Amino acid sequence: MQEQLIPPVGDEPIPADIRTVGNAFRISLALFDRDGKILYMNRSFARECGVDADRAVGQPETYFTGDPMLPDVFLYQRMICRTIRRMDGFVFITAIPMFDEAGAIRFVGMTMENEAALNEVRRSFEALVASTERSVHIQSAADRHAAILRPLMGRHQSMVRLREFLKQIGPSSASVLITGESGCGKEVAADCIQALSSRSEQPYVKINCAAIPAHLLESELFGYEPGAFTGANAKGKKGLLEVANGGTLFLDEIGDMPPELQPKLLRALQHGEVYRIGSTKVRHTDVRIIAATNVDLNQKIVEGKFREDLYYRLAVIPVRIPPLRERKSDIFLLASYYLSIYCGKYNRNLVFPDDIEELLKSYDWPGNVRELQNVVEYYVVCSPTSEGLSCEQLQTVFRHPVTGPGRPGSTLEDKLDAYEKQLLQEALEEEKSLRRAAKRLGIDASTLSRKARKYGLALHRESGA
Template identity: 45%
Template sequence: MKEKSEGMPYNKLLQELSYYKQTYEELKLIMDTTFDQITVTDGKGVLLKVSKSCQETFGISESEMIGKDVYELSKSGIFNPSITIEVLKKKKELSLIQETASGKRLLVTGIPMINEKGKLVRVVNISKDITESEMLKKQLEETEHLLDWYRDEIRRNQIKNKDYIVGNSTSMKKIIELVEHIGNIETTIILLGETGVGKSFIAKTIHQMSKRREQPFVQINCGAIPENLIESELFGYEEGAFTGAVKKGKKGLLEVAGEGTIFLDEIGELPMQLQVKLLHVLQEKQAYKIGSTEPFDIKARIISATNKDLKKLVREGKFREDLYYRLNIVPIHIPPLRERAEDIPLFINYFLSKCNQKYSLSKQISSNAYKVLSSYNWPGNIRELENIVERLVVTSNKNTIEENDIFDIFTHIPKYVGEVNEFIPLKIATEEFEKQILLKAIEKYKTTRKVADILKIDQSTVVKKLKKIKKESLNDYINHRF
């Protein structure tokens, strides 16, 4: 048989050509029918083969790509960045996100082919179109963001419409706006205000406004627990840490709070030795149980509150200055009830409704009674107001609570207050005004000597007038009751 090629029979050559042709057609079929985009370049980055799907993906035809160099195509924006260029540089398999001229986003993997001499001869790129999945991911993120916003709004409204009221005064509206803003900001907050203004409620509201809302809210009154017990309550203790310790040890409230919120009420009462430990907690986010040498992590958010002047305590050496500045990052001052008198009727109505429901009654309060209650300065704030409303509901034997019912149980409230809607004898008005001044003065300054100094009268006069007020109050009580 005549040979067509040196060293190889003609028939064998035909067979090999047929095999290579079949292999090429199979590979071409695979490349053209796969959902992924496949390109092959030589060792210099010139495109040798591309799958049919590349035309739609890259925005140019197959014939426009074959024979072109990837450097040129990348520079013209057909695709960017070029995975082939990176593989040629680093000579290893790489993956990256690529954008094309047609607006597609591809996840591209470039695979180098290296011959037996260690020379890079081909780069095969397999690209997966992730445009739709990226869009779906973005839409999902936007939807989640929108859902979070709706959840937050629903939660805010639930808190505002909860079985509790905050008030409609300008000062309280500003506080709630601030609480909404800082709820999810992981910063240290201290609540300032007199006893009974609602500091614990604001602390719970901050917790509910935060992402920690599903976690525990743990409250501890630093002034209500004996000094020798508060350390173990806060930090816990190990087995055998001291006589009387629980056998298995005990978790402290800082640990019990987990990833929730711990509210340290009356922080000004915290003993000095524990102030050092609390400072460590705030700085290092770690604490030690009593009897342990291994720290545990503090993951809870800490909110503190006080009715004391911490600056004054610092000056007196009763409160650590460094701890004061650590706690005082975001101070929120809650004004006393007397400074937001417009909120008093709201609280009266709320407490009246609550008591009526509690005792299965339907009591009402007259307009004059509202004026009397609104005139008082409420040193005990909301807590005191709630107490008085409940006493009025329970003790009044009529459906409508009148001002005299208030005077019966609460002699500190002045009888003649507010606007002058009717005329009374000037002597009575003067006596009533004098009574108000004396009662407020003795309430504030505690001693008759101090009251005498302030009012510029003799101490004996103060004592005499206070005895008269006490006697009149007793007579009023007897006359109304018997």
């Protein structure tokens, strides 16, 4: 059988050949599994950290550094570099995530270089640069895509898949309909699609259909001729469909598009033809439409409030953004990210104690990432000391009552049940099969299946549930 060359994710030991190769290099190298535990450390890395390479296996990153980098690697899903000051000078650490075919992080490779080694490289590099006339920086397409998609954070499988999907659909000119609850990131996704498209250098115009009264929305979208109506600009005005010509128009809250405007919009999308108010002259426009809504358009169609033909024109590519409660494992990552942002903004130094972490994970976040952002800002601004706020104090700004294990006042049994449910839900969401979810939890598949039924959790299709 052929030797496995790619390091496993923790299920099997690293093959001896790989260890030999790793030890032969001067570079300090370590590998971590998806839970941030050390899978392998070569001799040079162990020497650099003053630890025993074999004993280090299975330990968390904090075993050799007090300032962990892996949470950021898992959060941003990209390479992170950091310089750490030590008694004997600086060390430069690089951590690079390695992905599996489904786009999930499989393991993380980390290298560590000390100041002396880097100085040696720098001297060679300076000599090389001095001997050349020019240095060219080439940014790969992968780097560019990663940079564009960075604002759409999350390492839950659904977000990894979403980013992959956006990369695939971004370049086309097809209309996209983004659905999802309020505050879950529809506009962030629209911005990513636009930036990934071949129209990224062309106009990008946004309009919120719910924020503008119907009569004004028509003149905003289609424009008008001089003297078309009382109070109109004497020179007339271009509509946004004309302004966005060659580029992209983002129609936010499309579900609020007044019924009387829908046929006119359909015509503009279908034939690229726009008539300004008060004009019979046709103007041609080539616009990619990205629309977003948090209402159920199918329901609106049934109620006769939204045209079915317009729906199909808009939803050539449907994109659904999952609400935060369907990707619970992202809650704390996002909360930690916003904590660092707001601590920087308000010059505070705060952390989340364990009970606050539990509370944040227990809550359903009806307002999604926007609500989470607000709650974290409240936590930073309103904490009287560096101890932070208590759970009871923080919950006063939640829109709904908390029902998970962090809920104060519930019995030990309630809390244990809620915590068990949360762990099962996370494992079922993140693992591809029931068997893998059961393995991760350390129970057999039939027990997992029974417990999942008890808590009303959806099982993977392969389980036959």
